[in-house]
């Protein structure tokens with residue numbers, strides 16, 4: 001298992017992040033994401049920063065606004081990608 005970082009899996013995990021954090025993932029997909037997070041520090045960092053963003057956002061707004069959070073998540077993910 002010493003292949004190059006499986007970027008396709010990373011992409012997929014990042015696309016599923018908001019669902020993961022919303023507890024919407026089930027079964028095989030959830031398992032796949034969890035397994036990947038065990039092996040991929042990059043994606044763990046990503047999950048971490050998204051979690052922090054959500055927490056900050058909820059503290060500020062005191063409201064549950066999932067759609068806004070999702071838009072914000074996409075922004076965070078895009079920035080993380082640009083930073084490389």
Ligand SMILES: [Zn+2]
Nearest residue numbers: 010040042043
């Ligand atoms: Zn990854």
